[in-house]
């Protein structure tokens with residue numbers, strides 16, 4: 090399609106409650122919304138960085154800069170660009186995968202809307218709704234965690250994931266198991282441990298968890314393989330899996346037996362499908378992770394999670410898990426423990442221009 094320009098907006102959206110992980114607490118989501126301006130209509134995307142580089146090296150102002158000075162000019166120089174060409178055009182620029190993913194999604198949305206084609210159908214979705222899990226932040230104490238989990242279970246979430254970190258792991262997991270019995274339960278450490286913590290991590294084996302997500306550092310592939318040899322609980326990688334190649338290497342080394350797929354982390358939804366295909370051929374279960382997306386990214390994640398290899402419930406929760414107000418007119422809603430895959434063309438959701446403006450703190454349009 091012909092790209093006339095790209096609009097970027099930085100949004101500050103308050104969270105319904107602070108979200109605490111092993112690397113910090115977020116109360117306001119700072120996210121970039123991308124709008125591809127084309128003669129056939131606009132396309133929308135989302136750059137899922139946070140304000141600070143604590144989950145990965147990317148952060149919002151860095152994405153804002155690299156998109157404006159390098160990535161968007163490269164796409165505008167190409168003049169006509171197909172969604173499948175975006176990653177190749179941006180390949181010379183190293184890293185900045187979340188920035189690239191947001192731009193690719195906006196081009197993909199514009200192209201699919203012009204064709205009247207739903208994103209799910211384009212990616213290979215085989216179901217029209219996906220089971221919804223929820224990610225629970227670190228709470229004040231185990232009892233507060235139990236109360237929070239109880240509320241999510243009452244809403245109908247089919248799988249619980251709790252954040253852990255050293256000192257906030259065994260008691261928390263035990264409290265949830267004692268309170269709710271054999272519910273589908275997993276933990277996410279966001280790289281808070283090292284091999285020196287192997288005895289603590291081995292203690293988690295008694296809780297019959299679905300998986301332990303990213304216990305060690307992003308580049309600790311060999312140490313994750315060592316840990317996998319000592320634990321009964323499957324290891325799932327998140328931060329470490331930055332591409333299809335990284336997934337292949339991690340599987341070859343035995344560093345993981347389950348993979349959390351996030352389109353932003355791997356550079357886009359097309360690379361995410363390539364990881365899905367690799368894992369499906371290797372009989373490795375995958376599930377769709379989350380980056381606190383607005384209704385735009387959430388709609389795209391629901392479409393991705395509908396592919397056949399996504400055999401574990403993901404973190405595609407309802408919009409109201411994080412936000413009292415969304416920037417789309419149909420926020421994702423939990424119905425019988427599932428999130429519907431949008432059926433309209435492209436992302437299948439409409440941006441609410443008033444909400445978008447209310448949350449916008451910075452805006453720029455880059456034209457050819």
Ligand SMILES: CSCC[C@@H](NC(=O)CCC(=O)O)C(=O)O
Pocket residue numbers: 139144223224277279327378379380381382404405406
């Ligand atoms: C902004 S960093 C959050 C990363 C974290 N994401 C979640 O816990 C799920 C958040 C969500 O439901 O969108 C993860 O490591 O999996």
Ligand SMILES: [Mg+2]
Pocket residue numbers: 277279302303327328349378
């Ligand atoms: Mg994670």
